[in-house]
Amino acid sequence: MRILYAADYNEMSRKAANLIAAQVILKPDCVLGLATGSSPLGTYKCLIEGYEKGDLDFSRCSAANLDEYCGLTKDNDQSYAYFMYENLFKHINIDMANTNIPDGTNADAEAECKRYDAAVAALGGVDIQLLGIGHNGHIGFNEPADSFAKGTHCVALTQRTIDANTRFFARREDVPTHAYTMGIKTIMSAKKILLIASGAEKAPIIYEMAAGPIVPSVPASVLQLHNDVTIVADAAALSVLLEKAPELVEGAPKA
Ligand code: GLP
Numbered sequence: 001m002r003i004l005y006a007a008d009y010n011e012m013s014r015k016a017a018n019l020i021a022a023q024v025i026l027k028p029d030c031v032l033g034l035a036t037g038s039s040p041l042g043t044y045k046c047l048i049e050g051y052e053k054g055d056l057d058f059s060r061c062s063a064a065n066l067d068e069y070c071g072l073t074k075d076n077d078q079s080y081a082y083f084m085y086e087n088l089f090k091h092i093n094i095d096m097a098n099t100n101i102p103d104g105t106n107a108d109a110e111a112e113c114k115r116y117d118a119a120v121a122a123l124g125g126v127d128i129q130l131l132g133i134g135h136n137g138h139i140g141f142n143e144p145a146d147s148f149a150k151g152t153h154c155v156a157l158t159q160r161t162i163d164a165n166t167r168f169f170a171r172r173e174d175v176p177t178h179a180y181t182m183g184i185k186t187i188m189s190a191k192k193i194l195l196i197a198s199g200a201e202k203a204p205i206i207y208e209m210a211a212g213p214i215v216p217s218v219p220a221s222v223l224q225l226h227n228d229v230t231i232v233a234d235a236a237a238l239s240v241l242l243e244k245a246p247e248l249v250e251g252a253p254k255a
Contacts, residue, residue, distance in 0.1 A: 001224055003210060003231040005238060005251040009198045012234045013042025016130070016196045019230060021050050023128045023192070029060040033129030033187075034088070035140075036065070036080045039196050040130060041087060048091040058094040064120050065101040066131070066140035067181035070154065072104045078168055079104060102152065102180035109154040112180060116152040120186060129190035133197050136160050137205050137218035141181035144217045150185035154178055184222055193229045195220070197237040206233055207240040210248055 006012035020043070023030050034040070050056035065080060072079035077086075081101050089099060100119050106112035120126065131139050136158060142149055143158050155178065157165075162175050169175045187193070197206050209220040210231065216222075223229045235242075238249055246252065 001210060001226075001229045001231065001248075003233065003238070003241070003249045005249050005253075006232055006234045008234050009042055012196055012198055012232050013046055015232045016040075016043040016194060017046030017050065019194055019232070020047060020128060020130065021056055024056055024058065024061060027127060028057060029062075030127040031123045031125065032061055032063045033126035033182075033190050034063050034065050034084065035130045035132050036067070036083045037132040039132035039198055043130070043196065044088040048088065051092045056092075058092045061094055062098040062123050063089075063094060063100065064123060064126055064182075065099075066129075066187070067179050068102040068104040069176035070104050070109075070178040070180060071176055074105075078174075104176075104180065109180070113152040113154065116180065116182075117186065120152075120182070126186075126190035128192040128194060129187055131187070131193060131195040131220075133195060133202060133205060133209065133220050134161055135164060135201060135205055137209060137220045139184075139187060139195075139220045139223075141179040142184055142187075142219040144219060146216060148184040148216050148219070148222060151183045152180060152186065153183055154180055184219065188222065188226055191228065193223060193226055195223065195229065195231045197231070197233040199234070200236040200239060202233070202237040203240040206231070206237050207244060210241060211245045 006015055068080045074081040102116045136144050141155050166172055166175050208218050214221045214224050
């Protein structure tokens with residue numbers, strides 16, 4: 001696991017976008033594993049700029065998203081399908097037919113999870129998987145659990161995650177309680193993983209993820225077992241790690 005220092009959110013976003021851009025340039029028909037949340041917004045802005053400048057061509061890329069809320073239609077402005085279209089896809093030249101996201105409206109969880117696993121497998125796997133991290137260490141929507149879930153599955157969101165998501169919904173009762181998410185095995189099958197984190201509230205979990213034991217109660221800790229993981233985090237998100245294990249962080253200014 002390499003942990004790269006960024007001064008702030010903007011620098012984190014530029015560094016992450018540069019790593020994704022390198023993948024797109026080196027393999028124009030690559031499979032991008034994409035994420036939602038506030039963390040990747042700046043990264044997507046930088047990728048859009050790269051496309052607008054003529055530096056990046058997404059026409060041969062495919063995309064597979066991590067997760068989707070159950071019960072939300074694609075045109076619901078809180079669905080992850082809507083998020084991806086509004087914040088990335090509509091601004092670049094990716095073919096929408098090559099974008100994949102679980103279908104939150106499919107009430108048959110078993111069928112939907114099977115379909116999504118098959119769709120990702122048909123792409124030949126993910127070349128670079130972008131991840132954010134939840135305060136409790138969740139990746140995608142793999143919540144803390146007693147064991148690591150493998151393939152795409154339906155999860156009951158924890159109260160902490162529901163609370164964190166409430167800010168995006170008009171009414172508390174509108175916040176979905178379940179989601180479909182790629183499993184840990186699917187995420188770990190990506191050739192490269194790029195996790196981004198920003199802000200002091202992520203600092204304790206970044207420390208646990210990188211320096212703590214590998215346990216399903218901190219789902220992101222499993223990333224320590226992958227051989228090509230890059231974390232790009234800003235100074236605030238790295239603050240605990242910099243205090244307790246500064247040798248794990250590359251590029252931080254000397255104290
Ligand atoms: C949601 C998403 C995750 C994301 C997390 C953190 O739970 N399913 O993929 O990493 O939120 O979001 P943020 O980046 O807004 O802190």
